[in-house]
Amino acid sequence: MISGEELRRLAKANGLLPHQQEKHYMQTAVLYAIYSRIADELVFKGGTALFFFYGLGRFSEDLDFTATAKVDYSQLANSITSTLGVLGIRNEVKEKKPLAGRNIKIKAEGPLYRGGLSQAIVDMDVSERNDVVLKPEVKEVVPIYDDLRPFSVPVMNREEIAAEKIRAILKRVKARDLYDLAFLIKKGVNLDSGLVNEKMRFYGEQFDKLTFANKVAGLESVWVPELTGLMKTVPLFTDVADPVLKATAEL
Structure with missing residues (x-):
């Protein structure tokens, strides 16, 4: 896990608040965990995809996906837990099933964690409508964080x-x-x-x-x-x- 000092430096350089930079760090780590285990069953979309790949001018908090095939959510949750654990990030992953999808909530003790309610929270929302029409575009993420390696993500067409x-x-x-x-x-x-x-x-x-x-x-x-x-x-x-x-x- 990167240090709080490094995270604050990155926040200043990127024009984000420290807690937003921490959430971006966690989002990146969660995406890495997902796409190191699966190929294209989950298509990344929504505001956070626009922020990561197209320069959206607002911060985006949640990770949104559409499932294009059956997803083993237990395996997915285990991958997230173990990946964050390897990074030295204590975490808790909970799953629930709303209408036509899944929600996975990740609570993590990130670089700014100071106990109590200071966990970084990342919500994953997965639509199971299986309604992806256009071919997704494969994008490479080159993390700005030293402890994460590059990885590829299938992103919904704009x-x-x-x-x-x-x-x-x-x-x-x-x-x-x-x-x-x-x-x-x-x-x-x-x-x-x-x-x-x-x-x-x-x-x-x-x-x-x-x-x-x-x-x-x-x-x-x-x-x-x-x-x-x-x-x-x-x-x-x-x-x-x-x-x-x-x-x-x-x-």
């Missing part, structure tokens, strides 16, 4: 992440989904109506522009409170919402 972000905006109230979708649109990622409707099929629904616009408007009240802890400067809501509404109006 067009498909965008489609899932549209679905997420329709199905929950999270400002981060709108921010992430705007980020992808700004990067020139194509919005595909067929892909969006494929993602909505799980709910027996299709994309509706008016419903989507109303859902976007409803995010304004949570915009600043939610994003303040995830980025240094929160952009104006309208500066993010307007380009998204313009792009989705063409679906």
Whole structure:
């Protein structure tokens, strides 16, 4: 395990708060544990995938995946526990099964651990809808941490992440989904109506522009409170919402 001093140095260099850098360290270690044991059964996606590989301008806390084949979760949990243990990180891994997926919570005594409630917590959410449409892109992680070796990760195609972000905006109230979708649109990622409707099929629904616009408007009240802890400067809501509404109006 790296030292608290080294972690704080990295946090300063990367423009993160120390606890965010610690979580990033744990996320990287957990990803290493996962992909040192499995190949492509879990496709990495969501905000943290965008943060790791595409320069997303906000910190992302959870690890999100879609399972493309049967996963031995007991073996996966053991791999995480043993990998963190080899790094000298005491940890506890708990699993639960929500609707259409799995949740694995990792509590770890990281470089900033000082007892009590100071554990670093990483949540893994695995969707078992088996709805990956486009071929994932294999990306290499070259860790900035001296105790972790490079490894490869199958990452969901950005067009498909965008489609899932549209679905997420329709199905929950999270400002981060709108921010992430705007980020992808700004990067020139194509919005595909067929892909969006494929993602909505799980709910027996299709994309509706008016419903989507109303859902976007409803995010304004949570915009600043939610994003303040995830980025240094929160952009104006309208500066993010307007380009998204313009792009989705063409679906």
